[in-house]
Amino acid sequence: MTAPRSKVRMAFERASIRIPISEIGLLRDVSPAIRKSKKYGQIAATITEVGLIEPPVVARDGRNPNRYHLLDGYLRIDILKERGQQEAVCLVALDDEGFTYNKKISRLATIQEHRMILKAIKKGVSEERLARALNVNINSIRHKRTLVEGICPEAVDLLKDRHVPIATFAELKRLKPIRQIEAAMAMNAMSKYSVSYAKSIVAATRKDLLVQPRQKQVRGLAEAQIATMEHESATLDREFKIIEKDYGQDHLILILAVGYIRALLSNARVVRYLAQYHPVVLPEFQKVEAFQAAA
Template identity: 65%
Template sequence: MSSRKPIVLPDGFEHTTLRVPIAEIMPLREVPNSVRKSVKYGQIAASITEVGIIEPPVVVPDRQRSSRYHLLDGHLRLAILLERGDTEVVCLIALEDEAFTYNRRVSRIAIIQEHRMILNAVKKGVSEERLARALNVNIANIRAKRNLLTGICPEAVDLLRDKHVPLNAFTELRKMKPMRQIAAAEIMVAMNRYSTGYVKSIVAATPEDELVEKKQRAVRGLTEAQIELMSRESARLDREFKLIEQSYGADHLDLVLATAYLGSLLSSAPVVRYLAQHHPQLLTEFQKLTELQQAA
């Protein structure tokens, strides 16, 4: 039987959790065998065995059938529960409009999600030693992830919440003041680049009044001219991002709908046969678009 209990959640979610039969949850993608054999998959499976589900999967109710749900986040956790033979799982319920903006195809836990999982586990009384054993890492790694967001402003955290950002990149983000952290996170998302080296370049291009501490006179490997060029480029990206942000929501929805329509066309054998005979190059491009959307 489904049950609800109060919980404090971010905007875009109902303020309850719901125990949902796993049979009523429809994943948006299959977990490939290559992922099932990965180290991350094994870590998640071990943590579930050791401490249970700490970060609940996120689902959105089906519009046609209220008892069914679409899985937005937690594909690996659900796959592991199915392998274990579990029949129910406690989920976070997303609002309907959140389905278009939430990262719906997460195939592995991002570092901020892992940080929150660790904090939740600690709050429930799980020791650092037990967590380290469950995740197959050393205690220093657990402590670093536990303190991951210290000095990071909430708006930057929200922008990077489902991105796979290296641990050391957050060390670089801490060198900047909150408003610059937000701008840096926006640039990272816009460019789809999250490496520590890229964040270091953003720090190097940051004016001193936007840094927590004054930068050294010379940045290793960069000349003054290169730093000045990076500063101008960073400012230009900031302006362009603000312009793109104004139309992103509508553009993203159009893209989702168009790709879904293409997918439905390519599921028809007569349509594929016709395109293959008369427009093979167009068919190839359509297939690439649908494959990219599925892998996103």
């Protein structure tokens, strides 16, 4: 008997709609300092040159379906308002639980910017016009256009929301797909995406996981040292996977243990007993409780 096919819930309404900006509720204002920022100027210039490439995202108000809450696109909406525009084409999200209503201003992730550039070029915008709109050198546009060529989809997905230097992607392209995935996972685990960190991963990679063999010896490292780095990197990868596998269970045990310690320390009789008979243990329990409270 065939199992019923699960339905994937759509994240957005099927078609974007034109909404009066006055009907879009904002949970914060864009400050004058942000309006003077480089990113604000780039977005404003892009809208002037090529129009609104990425529509703002809104959610319908639960009480009044003709009112909306802005989920993503505060700067774009602010620029349109500053220019006196009355309406904006928006995507309507069907679920707002995954959004934070832009409590924090976040920069456009590198891969998201790459996709925005590809979308603009597909619409017929020239590289020169994009460079002028973003106030960057045309070579920068060309590098960003080919950003993920030679990088496997799984690694791209791991890094899609991260702010990764363009040169780091160049280092990843020196690795075979399986190693690209491992490198991306290591970067996410360490929250480290610098070019130097990427180069250290490449230097510690076995020859059979490189796209091309090393043309020259890594500066300052002998062949024996490189072999040692490769061995230690492989060991570290195995240990990381073991830790990742057990993390959920260990975290649950930790939460239960901390809860039990907190319950013990809330009992005055237990505290007096520990102070009298186990004076070394009591301070350690108190440190655990204090650390958890601070976390």
